[in-house]
Amino acid sequence: MTTLRSTLDTKGDSFAENRDAMLAKLAEIEAEHAKAIAGGGQKYVERHRKRGKLLARERIELLLDEDAPFLELSPLAAWGTDYHVGGSMVTGIGVVEGVECMIIASDPTVKGGAMNPSSLKKGFRAADIAAQNRLPTINLVESGGADLPAQKEIFIPGGRTFRDLTRSSAARVPTVALVFGNSTAGGAYLPGMSDYVVMVKERAKVFLGGPPLVKMATGEESDDESLGGAEMHARVSGLADFLAADERDAIRLGRGIIRRLNWHKQGPAPKPDYAGPRYAxxxxxxxxxxxxxxxxxxxxxxxxxxxxxxxxxxxxxxxxxxxxxxxxxxxxxxxxxxxxxxxxxxxxxxxxxxxxxxxxxxxxxxxxxxxxxxxxxxxxxxxxxxxxxxxxxxxxxxxxxxxxxxxxxxxxxxxxxxxxxxxxxxxxxxxxxxxxxxxVMGPQQLAGVLSIVARQAAASRGQEYDEEQDVAMRAMVEGRIEAESxxxxxxxxxxxxxxxxxxxxxxxxxxxxxxxxxxxxxxxxxxxxxxx
The missing domain is CATH 3.90.226.10 (2-enoyl-CoA Hydratase; Chain A, domain 1)
Known part of the structure; x- marks a missing residue:
């Protein structure tokens, strides 16, 4: 017999202590995750809604098949930094028209969806997962581009975003962009390098340079719509493949694109009949x-x-x-x-x-x-x-x-x-x-190693070792390593x-x-x- 027999004492004191500690940790993590879900805060969420727009997670929910699971990835990106928890975007794997897709959604309530160093890394990780696992990618776009004060950390590595899109297409793994708002400057290449592009009428704005930049660079007078509006791109430039009447229509069109991909898994199917675990x-x-x-x-x-x-x-x-x-x-x-x-x-x-x-x-x-x-x-x-x-x-x-x-x-x-x-x-x-x-090792072990090295160094110099300083050093190192682990x-x-x-x-x-x-x-x- 290969069925495991549990000997876990679920009524014992140690089990109860471990369970209480785990639940306390889960509560801490849930509180931090709530910050990501809250977006940029009530003020910016209300402003977004007054414009008749859906939130990032609402767009994802409408995009997914009914009752389909969504495996959110890197929800605590940027935790411990000066940037908003979540990294101004939502990424994860969800089922759309029966196809597992990587979904990357800008959160426009956080600095207009601008990309910071953490969100850049989060996007890279999502792209890696999509490439390694052959997942079509759906980008739900509404972003002001780079968070300019952090441009030195974003501009040069950021080009990888567009490289990944073109490599995905070359590998015959489709990429879809649903553009709900701004996708400007370098961000214009996101729809520009996607296989399929849907833009929302009177909402989407896609251009390399906005009217002020065009005025400064060429002296030309222009407006958002004629320069990069959805209807212009659908009728004149050809960048938009589909013109959506509103956000829900864009999501409907996006689902239709996935439905027509004729997508098939290449790995073996799971066994059709299996039982769940025998233990809770x-x-x-x-x-x-x-x-x-x-x-x-x-x-x-x-x-x-x-x-x-x-x-x-x-x-x-x-x-x-x-x-x-x-x-x-x-x-x-x-x-x-x-x-x-x-x-x-x-x-x-x-x-x-x-x-x-x-x-x-x-x-x-x-x-x-x-x-x-x-x-x-x-x-x-x-x-x-x-x-x-x-x-x-x-x-x-x-x-x-x-x-x-x-x-x-x-x-x-x-x-x-x-x-x-x-x-x-x-x-x-x-x-x-x-x-x-x-x-690299446990906090006590690491602090102990540093203490031994310091003692040996003092001895080699013929100096007396400061025990009080050693105690303070060990406490400081243990605390820092514990926090960082x-x-x-x-x-x-x-x-x-x-x-x-x-x-x-x-x-x-x-x-x-x-x-x-x-x-x-x-x-x-x-x-x-x-x-x-």
């Missing part, structure tokens, strides 16, 4: 300890995520700090690598390497469930080859071509973050639980694709796997040299 998703709130130094059994997570709680564990008696095995999620076959006791030893590294190779042989996507403090250090382990064995695992992750999805449940420190397919290793999606932390900080920097409620893990994985299968799923035919 609600239990996921109480599994991760409040102290991440305390290990937990990731099989308890797997049992509440995979179909029928059925998990065929691979090499269960070898390298037991890493759990590996096969399962299905919403009918899609997957391989799972999950940290059991934090540290990765040589045995775990070799086990992971073999498992990743096997997944590539069978064209099976991989899910990485993170709770690792990194690879083991010490004389015994260095002599035993931990570097070359860790390198084997990282080599396998780097050169694996089956899709990867990472979920940070607890700690994700040091090179263990790399071996478990952290952001730099291009997982198709990377999500974090509110309990997750990620850094928290999921909201990392999410604000776009180091994950969103912080998710643990109870939603199965749904999020299912939506991600479905998006992934828009493209082919093929394993690597060869790997780099493994140091044995």
């Amino acid at each position: 998703a609600e239990d996921l709130l109480g599994i991760v300890p409040t102290d991440l130094k305390v290990p937990f059994d990731p099989r308890e997570v797997v049992a509440r995520v995979v179909d029928d709680s059925d998990f065929d564990e691979f090499k269960p008696l070898y390298g037991t700090s890493l759990v590996t095995g096969w399962a299905t999620v919403h009918g899609y076959p997957v391989g799972i690598l999950a940290n059991a006791r934090g540290v990765l030893f040589s045995e775990e590294s070799q086990k992971a390497t073999q498992f990743i190779q096997l997944a590539n042989q069978s064209d099976t996507p991989l899910i990485f469930l993170h709770n690792t403090t990194g690879y083991m250090v010490g004389k015994e382990y260095e002599q035993g080859g931990i570097i070359k064995h860790g390198a084997m695992m990282i080599n396998a992750v780097s050169n694996s071509t089956v899709p990867h999805i990472s979920v940070l449940m607890g700690a994700s420190y040091g090179a263990g973050h790399y071996g478990m397919c952290g952001r730099a290793y291009d997982p198709r999606f990377l999500f974090a639980w509110p309990s997750a932390k990620s850094a 928290l999921p909201m900080f990392l999410s604000g920097m776009l180091y994950d694709d969103g912080i998710i409620d643990p109870r939603d893990t199965r749904t999020v994985l299912g939506l991600s796997l479905s998006a992934i299968h828009n493209g082919p799923v093929r394993g690597a035919e060869r790997f780099g040299v493994f140091r044995m």
Whole structure:
């Protein structure tokens, strides 16, 4: 039998403590997410509505199929910066006319939808996901272009936005622009480089230079409508393929474009019949300890995520700090690598390497469930080859071509973050639980290392070490590293694709796997040299 049997004590004190801590973290994240949903604030929302316009999320809701899910991405972009939480845009994957699409919507209530450095990175990440997973892109456009005070961080890298559009078209993955308002200056190239363009009559304005700039540059007198209005572009320039009567009509036309794409997924379909997990998703709130130094059994997570709680564990008696095995999620076959006791030893590294190779042989996507403090250090382990064995695992992750999805449940420190397919290793999606932390090492360890180095430096100079200063230094470093390793900080920097409620893990994985299968799923035919 490969059905997992849970031993989780859901009535115990530790479970209740873990659950309460997780719910408190979720409440904090929900409060920050509410800031993104609120847009630029009540004043600017009301001004937008008085103009007869829909909000960004209302446009998305009308665009999506009825009752279709929307997997919002990077909702906390810009958190911890001087810019508005959310990055003045909404991005995510939704189903339009039965087709999974990447949707990118400007939020005109935040500085007129102007692009800042965080929103630029958010748009880049959305474009990467669309390209990797072969998703048609729908841009809901109403933006004043670059946030000019930040132009030095936007102008040069910003050209990638238009490059990505043309590359998508060249890859035969359609791009659609629905223009509801301004799309000016460099932003004019967004509809200009899209495959299909819809503009709203008397609302859309698309030009390289507005009337004041034209007056300054050429002396020519012009007005918005004759220079770049929707009707002019539909009747004269030909930039607009469709002229919409209003916003709802533009969304109707956009849905019609997607309906006529004749779109087909290239990946294998999921199994038509599957059962849900045998254990409640609600239990996921109480599994991760409040102290991440305390290990937990990731099989308890797997049992509440995979179909029928059925998990065929691979090499269960070898390298037991890493759990590996096969399962299905919403009918899609997957391989799972999950940290059991934090540290990765040589045995775990070799086990992971073999498992990743096997997944590539069978064209099976991989899910990485993170709770690792990194690879083991010490004389015994260095002599035993931990570097070359860790390198084997990282080599396998780097050169694996089956899709990867990472979920940070607890700690994700040091090179263990790399071996478990952290952001730099291009997982198709990377999500974090509110309990997750990620850094070069734990705060206490990092502060301790700095203290040892400082003591040695003082001794080499023949100076007495200042113990009071050491205590203050360690407290300052621990506080800073702790703050910088928290999921909201990392999410604000776009180091994950969103912080998710643990109870939603199965749904999020299912939506991600479905998006992934828009493209082919093929394993690597060869790997780099493994140091044995």
